[in-house]
Amino acid sequence: MFKAGHLHRANLTETPGMPAFSIDIHYQVRTDATEGQMVHFHILGEVQGMPFEESVELHRDTVFNFASTLTRIAEKHGLHPKFGAVLAHHKEYDQMFEDIRSQVHGVSGEAINFDHLRQDGF
Template sequence: MFEPGHLHRANTLATAEMPLFNVDLYYDVRQDPSEGPMLQMRMRGQVDGKAFDETFELHRDTAYNFASVVSRLGHKHGLPANSSLIMRSHSEYDQMFEDIRAKLGAHSGEPVNLDHLEKDGL
């Protein structure tokens, strides 16, 4: 389920390939005095009954890579490496991507500061 600023994903039927999970991803933009606009994300929930809560930030020009970070965190907490919380429903991913771009005022073709990739751990 997607609404601006929030994506919820859950799997209520465990299989050999996919554990039970219930995950919420919240996001917003904050203005950092020295770094400029930053995408703030909080990912919390549970995988196979084990709770987790993670936060991270991405610079405006690297925020498009949020799905990779979310997938890596999901894997860290027990989701299979080949699963993607965000890509499970591509239409909701598209809505989330467009919402993030609008919140950041980002446009296709803008340059990426390579120092931001390193700072953001990408």
């Protein structure tokens, strides 16, 4: 379920090949005095009964690769990418992408600062 600033994904019943999980992704645009516009993500959830919580910030020019970052975080906590926490329900991620693009006033074709890629872990 998506609403501006929040995405919730869950599979509450473990099935063969699909673990039980519930993940909430909250995000907001912040302005850092040194770095400029950043998007702060707060991810909390549970995978197979094991809770986790993480936060990460991405520069406005690298934020559009947020699904990669979220997938790595989910995988680190036991949700393998093949289970589709990110890629299933692609429509919700498209909505999230458009919401973030609108908030940071992103324009297709903008240059990316390669130092930001390194700082943001890509």
